[in-house]
Amino acid sequence: MxxxxxxxxxxxxxxxxxxxxxxxxxxxxxxxxxxxxxxxxxxxxxxxxxxxxxxxxxxxxxxxxxxxxxxxxxxxxxxxxxxxxxxxxxxxxxxxxxxxxxxxxxxxxxxxxxxxxxxxxxxxxxxxxxxxxxxxxxxxxxxxxxxxxxxxxxxxxCGVMAGIGAAINTGEVGRGDSVAVIGCGGVGTAAVTASFLAGAAKIIAVDVDERKLATATSLGATHTINSKQVDPVERIRELTDGNGADVVIDAVGRPETYEQAFYARDLAGTVVLVGVPTPEMTLELPLLDVFGRGGRLKSSWYGDCLPSRDFPMLIDLFLQGRLxxxxxxxxxxxxxxxxxxxxxxxxxxxxxxxxxx
Structure with missing residues (x-):
């Protein structure tokens, strides 16, 4: 072959x-x-x-x-x-x-x-x-x-399932939630789409590329942030009444984007890491902040999917015109x-x- x-x-x-x-x-x-x-x-x-x-x-x-x-x-x-x-x-x-x-x-x-x-x-x-x-x-x-x-x-x-699953399976995004997605490539944009499908009230897409932000908007993002132009953490807080988002998904997988996700979430909110780091990357956060902010810090493996359950369901949603x-x-x-x-x-x-x- x-x-x-x-x-x-x-x-x-x-x-x-x-x-x-x-x-x-x-x-x-x-x-x-x-x-x-x-x-x-x-x-x-x-x-x-x-x-x-x-x-x-x-x-x-x-x-x-x-x-x-x-x-x-x-x-x-x-x-x-x-x-x-x-x-x-x-x-x-x-x-x-x-x-x-x-x-x-x-x-x-x-x-x-x-x-x-x-x-x-x-x-x-x-x-x-x-x-x-x-x-x-x-x-x-x-x-x-x-x-x-x-x-x-x-x-x-792979990629689309990873993003959809990061939102729905790992992040457990639900109706009325606020969600921020950092990085709007294929995985991040899929997380935006899944958040829309799950009924999130506010979906904030973060990227440095206006083309990707435009695509995220077409697939369900209610707000966009170009992180080359503004501080994404402060802007996410502004868009969520000063609180931070209920779920923040890091679809990039770098120490700086993870730190942004950590501080852009609400108290007791959820951070989901689905972007894949490289072996040399390390992360340093004040342990008191990890304790004091509460909530959940989660990694998403393949969108925590079960292929036999999720693939047929998502294909059905596609054929119904919903995904x-x-x-x-x-x-x-x-x-x-x-x-x-x-x-x-x-x-x-x-x-x-x-x-x-």
Whole structure:
């Protein structure tokens, strides 16, 4: 199969021939129809996640099951699926406590895809979907309504689900709440959309790019703040009667944006970190402020989603016209255009470029 790899840190991606084995026990081969270009793939390329090169990039994907291995139940060839990177185990301490969205032992395919010379590939987030067909654990396949186009459905595989879940699952945004979202890329804008869907009364979008703020407004933000021009903490307080927001979501994942989120929330409010920091980042806050302000400081893993529960529900909302997932697709591209898509992402020109195969 033709697939896109990152061979070494910061090297341009390459389109190469990849050997995909037949599925073994508990595995499935999926024909990829579309895959979003996610910032996490760029992190892999830049060495921000690990150094287990070469990586087979791509993970935000939808497609059709081609074949399944021995022992696979509830999945068969022809099923239309979204791939997920948290296939729950059902047996770890989180799963046994009825919290499978926190599963501590998620799993991937046992076999490895390889280059023609036998070099084993590390699939991004255990998926590797910038390829014609990929090998995954059967539990990484979530069946959804095939009426949803793959370039839209696949976005739930990572960034959009992370943002929606950060608001609804982790932040527990509800009717009448005030919400501030710091960083309005794909994840942050999804959090804005989910807050609107949940009935939040005030949704404040914060970014340094007026284009992103305009998009956030079109998807539900009631107020916008350009943090290059004003202090976002003070402005959020002004917009919330001097109190701060009930929920503040940091979709950037930097020490300075987390500190803004911490001080921009109301007393006993909630901070949600969904932006992914890099390994060298550290945070310093006065412990008395952590104690005195109360509330909850939470990290959101994949939007604390349970794919089998959340993916079909969100696809249904899209098909009902209540969740505009198609608004996140900035462009569709070919498999040879991924390096250019990374550059557009870095310049803030797109919410999502989506590779259509």
């Amino acid at each position: 033709q697939g896109v790899i990152s061979r070494s840190k910061d090297a341009p991606v390459e389109l190469v021939t990849v050997t995909v084995p037949d599925p073994g026990p508990g595995e499935a081969v999926v024909t990829i129809q579309a895959c979003g270009v996610c910032h996490t793939d760029l992190h892999y390329k830049q060495g921000g996640i690990g150094d287990d090169y070469p990586y087979l990039l791509g993970h935000e994907a939808a497609g059709i099951v081609e074949s399944v291995g021995e022992g696979v139940r509830d999945l068969e060839p022809g099923d239309y699926v979204i791939l997920n990177w948290r296939a729950v185990c059902g047996t770890c301490r989180a799963c046994k406590r009825g919290r499978p969205w926190y599963c501590f032992a998620t799993f991937n395919a046992t076999q490895k895809m390889t280059l023609e010379d036998g070099t084993e590939l590390s699939p991004a987030l255990g998926i590797g979907a910038f390829i014609e067909k990929t090998l995954v654990a059967a539990g990484q396949c979530t069946k959804v309504d095939p009426a949803a186009p793959p370039e839209v459905a696949g976005l739930l595989g 505009p997932l198609d608004a996140f697709v900035s462009e569709t591209i070919g498999i040879g255009d991924i390096e250019a898509a990374f550059e557009k992402m870095h310049r803030g020109e797109v919410l999502r470029s989506v590779v259509v195969l």
